[in-house]
Amino acid sequence: MKIFIIVLSIITFLGCNSQDEDGERAIPYYRASHILFSVYNSENKDLLNPGNSNYLSGIGVFYLSDNEEVKRQPDSFRFKKYENNYRIDIELNKSQNQERPVTYVRWNSNSTDTIEINHSSKNYLSNYDTIWFNGKVLWKISDNIDENGFYDETTPYFNLIK
Numbered sequence: 001m002k003i004f005i006i007v008l009s010i011i012t013f014l015g016c017n018s019q020d021e022d023g024e025r026a027i028p029y030y031r032a033s034h035i036l037f038s039v040y041n042s043e044n045k046d047l048l049n050p051g052n053s054n055y056l057s058g059i060g061v062f063y064l065s066d067n068e069e070v071k072r073q074p075d076s077f078r079f080k081k082y083e084n085n086y087r088i089d090i091e092l093n094k095s096q097n098q099e100r101p102v103t104y105v106r107w108n109s110n111s112t113d114t115i116e117i118n119h120s121s122k123n124y125l126s127n128y129d130t131i132w133f134n135g136k137v138l139w140k141i142s143d144n145i146d147e148n149g150f151y152d153e154t155t156p157y158f159n160l161i162k
Contacts (some may be wrong), residue, residue, distance in 0.1 A: 033094045035115065035131065036080075036087045036157040039107070047162055048079060048086035053161035056107050056162070063093040077105075089155070092117055094128070111162060131156060 039047040039056060047056045061076045062069040076091045092115060093101035103115040115138075118130035129141040139156045 014113070033092050033128075034089055034155045035092060036089050036155050037160050038087050038158075039162055040161045041162060046085050048088055058108060059088070059125050061090055062104040062105040062106065064093070064098070065093075065095065069104060089159070090115075092128075100132070108162060113160075133158075 041054055043049055045052050045054055047054055049055060050057075059077065061072045063072060064070075072091070075155060078089050080087045080089055090103065090105060093103040094117070095101045100116045100118060105110055105115065106112045114132075114134050116132040117128035131139040138158065
């Protein structure tokens with residue numbers, strides 16, 4: 001019985017590879033659907049801290065769907081208190097109907113940012129490998145892969161100045 005298990009394990013191990021069906025090396029995709037931001041003003045005041053006078057209240061998250069903005073429920077973003085600051089955790093639009101799903105973050109009546117992701121579905125998972133912020137590449141999975149092919153699975157995090 002032990003020999004059977006050892007042989008089965010070896011066959012299973014040898015049958016695994018890191019290539020797609022077309023023979024190319026499989027590139028990992030980021031599987032989460034969130035992004036984290038800290039938001040500061042030019043004087044380095046935390047604009048997500050409710051104790052600050054310039055606190056951003058009334059933040060809204062919208063998704064682009066059929067060329068219309070659709071407001072998301074308040075649970076599509078949440079505030080998190082960290083050691084030295086507050087962060088906003090935003091759930092990104094991962095619509096299967098768009099090649100680059102769009103999320104709008106309306107910080108106040110004068111400021112809205114656009115977040116897009118390069119979307120793909122692979123092995124029945126919804127994934128992204130690139131994030132654009134206001135039309136410029138902000139994050140790429142390929143920049144976060146180490147020499148062994150592993151990548152940082154933490155939620156992408158950025159500081160914004162408003």
